[in-house]
Amino acid sequence: xxxxxxxxxxxxxxxxxxxxxxxxxxxxxxxxxxxxxxxxxxxxxxxxxxxxxxxxxxxxxxxxxxxxxxxxxxxxxxxxxxxxxxxxxxxxxxxxxxxxxxxxxxxxxxxxxxxxxxxxxxxxxxxxxxxxxxxxxxxxxxxxxxxxxxxxxxxxxxxxxxxxxxxxxxxxxxxxxxxxx
Numbered sequence: 001x002x003x004x005x006x007x008x009x010x011x012x013x014x015x016x017x018x019x020x021x022x023x024x025x026x027x028x029x030x031x032x033x034x035x036x037x038x039x040x041x042x043x044x045x046x047x048x049x050x051x052x053x054x055x056x057x058x059x060x061x062x063x064x065x066x067x068x069x070x071x072x073x074x075x076x077x078x079x080x081x082x083x084x085x086x087x088x089x090x091x092x093x094x095x096x097x098x099x100x101x102x103x104x105x106x107x108x109x110x111x112x113x114x115x116x117x118x119x120x121x122x123x124x125x126x127x128x129x130x131x132x133x134x135x136x137x138x139x140x141x142x143x144x145x146x147x148x149x150x151x152x153x154x155x156x157x158x159x160x161x162x163x164x165x166x167x168x169x170x171x172x173x174x175x176x177x178x179x180x181x
Contacts (some may be wrong), residue, residue, distance in 0.1 A: 005045040005103040008032055009088060009110025009117055011072055012050055014058065014065025022111060022139040023148035031137050031174040032109050033073040038181055040075040045101050048074060049110065052082040086119035089127065105130035107177065109137035113155050121159060130167035133159050136174050
């Protein structure tokens with residue numbers, strides 16, 4: 001049986017401002033918190049990803065924009081990993097951390113659906129992880145041509161129809177994931 005880890009991508013204060021509203025933030029955070037506690041109780045790793053935008057002079061480590069949302073209830077033994085591009089795996093410690101924990105399956109949540117979440121999912125597919133995307137556990141903002149809800153629905157469809165390299169990719173709602181753990 002695959003050893004799972006929960007990824008919580010970029011749920012940082014700098015991504016959730018009045019200028020950058022996100023779809024269903026309270027609901028998404030609530031589901032993330034419940035999943036984090038469930039994973040923690042089962043002894044499965046929970047990994048919070050924080051964008052380090054030092055290169056672009058934003059999301060600077062230890063600034064308010066870089067901090068995780070106050071509404072996230074981060075378990076004490078959760079892992080924290082900085083990322084430097086849309087793809088969490090790019091030049092970060094994520095792959096080494098997952099390898100050290102013998103993780104081969106990822107449950108993925110986060111912000112922004114169409115950027116960091118999508119890039120990480122595509123990278124994880126190429127690295128042969130089994131992937132479960134929490135269909136109602138990722139968020140984004142409205143785009144010029146699509147509402148945030150439409151973007152989320154579109155990417156959930158894309159991911160359901162991708163061909164994995166080795167493992168599998170599933171898109172399941174929060175309730176189904178909880179029932180299967």
